[in-house]
Amino acid sequence: MNEISNHQQAIDLLQQLGLKEYEARCFVALARLPKGTAKEISETSEVPRTRVYDAIRVLETKGLVEIQHSNPQQFRAVPIEEAAETLRQEYESRTDTLVEALTAIEPAESNGGDEEITHEVWALSGTTAITNRTQQLIDAAGREIVFIVGREDVVTDELLEQLQEALDTGLDVLIGTQTEDLREQVAEALPDANVFVSGLEWLHSSPLEVDDDTTISRLLLIDKNTILVSSVHETATGEIETEKAVFGRGFDNGIVVIARRLMATGLQPADDPETPDDD
Template structure:
């Protein structure tokens, strides 16, 4: 039996026993398992398991008689099948590795997005990739441009939670009104922003009230994703606390927790230092 050919078959994912049994079948078939063991040199205790493995992989055939007789899949068909499997695996690897490389690069980079339209387009794209949860903070003015993407996400089972400045009219989402409201925040900061976290794995955050001069960051970098996600989460904590304990909290910190805002007021506005 040709040792070089056995090694070649092993490179095609045959075991040594499978290669020997397949070559024995090519030499003489149809043939019984006993004859295969004798011809191939594979022990009788192993030959039937080896034949079953070849049949399961489509490299051998068995008759339904007594005794059972075995034959090989013709070499041309065997190699054509192996070629199809290899080509399919290469295509999958090409796509998978490209996606992984892109994802790996995105986890290391913070991208700078300029212009309100570009920023909101990036937000829609990210929402389209959401699988589990979308956390979003936005103004009423920008809500219509994200409505369809968010509704589609909710429709495929993604949880959509929004901290809103104004009424976004999102019946498909859990919406928490920010306190204080849009007018007060806009007055304090001089503009408005959008903050998005998708599956706690991807964020878009930035200013959207400066038209073509609007700026935002988009990233999967964990050093940015974690604090941005927690920023939205902490606004949700405050909203829940106010809903459950408003009277007690406002007795200490004033309406809408105004005394806390005065203490930790904005050092910068949308346009820069204030």
């Protein structure tokens, strides 16, 4: 059962990377064979023999298949690592081209005139999208980053590396964790950051007596202007549903002051860059 699942998953992923179904089926078939004729590929992949040649021709053009001009012709897939790198480069090339094309498109005229937007709130879904937005906001920081970690798996090597880069540029970085163990891990990785155990116990559950399995995943405040809050919901079977987030910028000073005070709960005053020095 697992073998069938892996087989179909490989075909599906290859299609997501740009191959058509018959091309993906032929490549997966060849990945299972040291080499094969069109007849053997057809039998293994369940692709009509007359369509195998067209699929192989495309795979050869993409650098995924080698051909031996014998009688009958023999075909074999390039090594899996090589194929993955070829597909990755093509995917990245298409992404770069897409960015260039979208950037070059002239913006449509807006009926809103030149009125400045002072406050906006947007929603995002999906861990990948939220992680990318988190990284983008951190990259744009100019003075201070306050990051409260609600779930341990939010802390990745990429995030730690990015926060270290922020520290290297002289930014204040404050990180709140839910456990002492995680605090120690983050503090060891980022010795120049202010890392503390957050006093926001309600991040993991509602303070009210209700059946609420929503967990705050991350809280981020950038330069006392931009806020991102994400959460996940745990089902009755223990599965984590899609992470969802809201983020906004241009908040008035009162809201930001309150948000920052809440997020700094648990941080010793002496470690808070906002605490004035005693003269």
